Amino acid sequence: MSLHDAHSFRAGVGDDVRVGDGESAAEMAVIAGATRTVGAVSSEGAGEPEALIRTRRLTKRFRHATVVDGIDLTVPAGAIYGFLGPNGSGKTTTIRMLLGLIRPVAGEVEVLGLPIPARSAEALPRVGSLVEGPAFHPYLSGWANLARIDAADPAADPRTARTRIDAALDRVGLLAAATKRYRAYSLGMRQRLAIASALLMPRELLVLDEPTNGLDPQGTREVRHLIGQLAQEGVTVLVSSHLLSEVEQMCSHIGVMYEAKLVWQGRIDDLRAGAVQTVRVETEQPAEAARVLTDLGLADVAQDPDGRVVTGLPGEVEIASIVPRLVREHVSVLGFTVSAPSLEDLFVQLTGEGFDVSG
Numbered sequence: 001m002s003l004h005d006a007h008s009f010r011a012g013v014g015d016d017v018r019v020g021d022g023e024s025a026a027e028m029a030v031i032a033g034a035t036r037t038v039g040a041v042s043s044e045g046a047g048e049p050e051a052l053i054r055t056r057r058l059t060k061r062f063r064h065a066t067v068v069d070g071i072d073l074t075v076p077a078g079a080i081y082g083f084l085g086p087n088g089s090g091k092t093t094t095i096r097m098l099l100g101l102i103r104p105v106a107g108e109v110e111v112l113g114l115p116i117p118a119r120s121a122e123a124l125p126r127v128g129s130l131v132e133g134p135a136f137h138p139y140l141s142g143w144a145n146l147a148r149i150d151a152a153d154p155a156a157d158p159r160t161a162r163t164r165i166d167a168a169l170d171r172v173g174l175l176a177a178a179t180k181r182y183r184a185y186s187l188g189m190r191q192r193l194a195i196a197s198a199l200l201m202p203r204e205l206l207v208l209d210e211p212t213n214g215l216d217p218q219g220t221r222e223v224r225h226l227i228g229q230l231a232q233e234g235v236t237v238l239v240s241s242h243l244l245s246e247v248e249q250m251c252s253h254i255g256v257m258y259e260a261k262l263v264w265q266g267r268i269d270d271l272r273a274g275a276v277q278t279v280r281v282e283t284e285q286p287a288e289a290a291r292v293l294t295d296l297g298l299a300d301v302a303q304d305p306d307g308r309v310v311t312g313l314p315g316e317v318e319i320a321s322i323v324p325r326l327v328r329e330h331v332s333v334l335g336f337t338v339s340a341p342s343l344e345d346l347f348v349q350l351t352g353e354g355f356d357v358s359g
């Protein structure tokens with residue numbers, strides 16, 4: 001297998017997706033981990049949860065630009081799926097296709113097991129969504145704004161509107177501010193009201209496009225907390241973001257978009273577990289230390305230019321055995337550390353570019 005082949009992996013059940021041409025063992029191992037992980041979220045596997053969203057080779061072009069390129073997205077039931085990617089990577093366009101707002105040029109979409117757009121009328125009433133946000137009237141209260149939206153829904157029974165609106169406001173923690181005018185709401189309250197509008201009817205799935213965009217840290221915390229609560233109540237959530245730190249704090253799964261492609265998806269825990277650790281030994285006998293590490297089976301053993309530090313990749317070697325072995329072979333150990341790349345490092349390896357992690 002060529003190096004380039006080693007760098008291709010499946011982001012689902014469709015085409016191979018190639019990522020950067022970096023040559024580090026870390027990158028190769030991360031990508032190997034991705035292959036395993038992606039398989040784990042497939043509903044085809046025994047005992048795996050069903051997928052509430054599944055796309056196959058989903059593709060969208062605007063004029064001649066391919067802005068979503070053959071993606072195989074799988075959102076398992078019960079997940080908080082962080083749809084992560086830099087601005088312009090194709091997240092909103094994908095979400096608009098999931099909700100039947102625009103048509104793909106190729107590929108398939110299934111939401112709640114039903115093909116979109118063919119059976120949108122059955123699937124989409126069970127999906128709450130926030131894309132570009134509803135238009136709220138600034139001089140009406142939060143309650144009155146929701147009443148207008150509820151009245152426009154042909155599936156909503158007007159006789160139970162009051163109960164429904166109160167329940168939606170209560171769910172997002174706005175019942176006490178129900179009679180306040182919208183214009184007096186903070187940014188976080190406005191966004192929570194937008195989420196309440198998506199929750200007027202019972203939903204199995206929520207699709208939220210950048211729900212914390214433009215919010216201050218307090219508003220961001222409120223929305224994040226609300227999404228966690230909704231997930232605990234059994235709602236599956238797909239939430240897009242360009243902030244790695246946010247997705248990391250909130251989500252169980254990640255799908256990473258980069259330049260129109262889905263370059264990784266799976267459980268965050270599996271991504272971390274697949275990360276390659278590096279062992280670092282500080283010693284006055286670097287040549288001896290390097291020999292011992294190599295004999296033990298560490299890969300890529302190297303001496304730093306200053307001569308006192310030796311590094312290596314432990315792979316299957318038991319970490320706890322390394323220092324005792326050095327000591328047994330009379331190598332002085334002045335320092336010993338084991339480090340794993342951060343999530344941000346892993347994404348740089350996948351995309352060749354960092355994410356905005358400032359939050």
Ligand SMILES: Nc1ncnc2c1ncn2[C@@H]1O[C@H](COP(=O)(O)OP(=O)(O)OP(=O)(O)O)[C@@H](O)[C@H]1O
Binds near residue numbers: 085087089
């Ligand atoms: N209606 C359209 N016509 C032409 N190009 C479009 C249209 N909608 C989106 N695009 C382009 O498609 C690409 C992907 O945009 P998209 O909004 O899906 O990205 P995104 O990842 O959601 O980023 P952002 O967070 O900035 O919205 C961008 O280059 C954008 O300019």
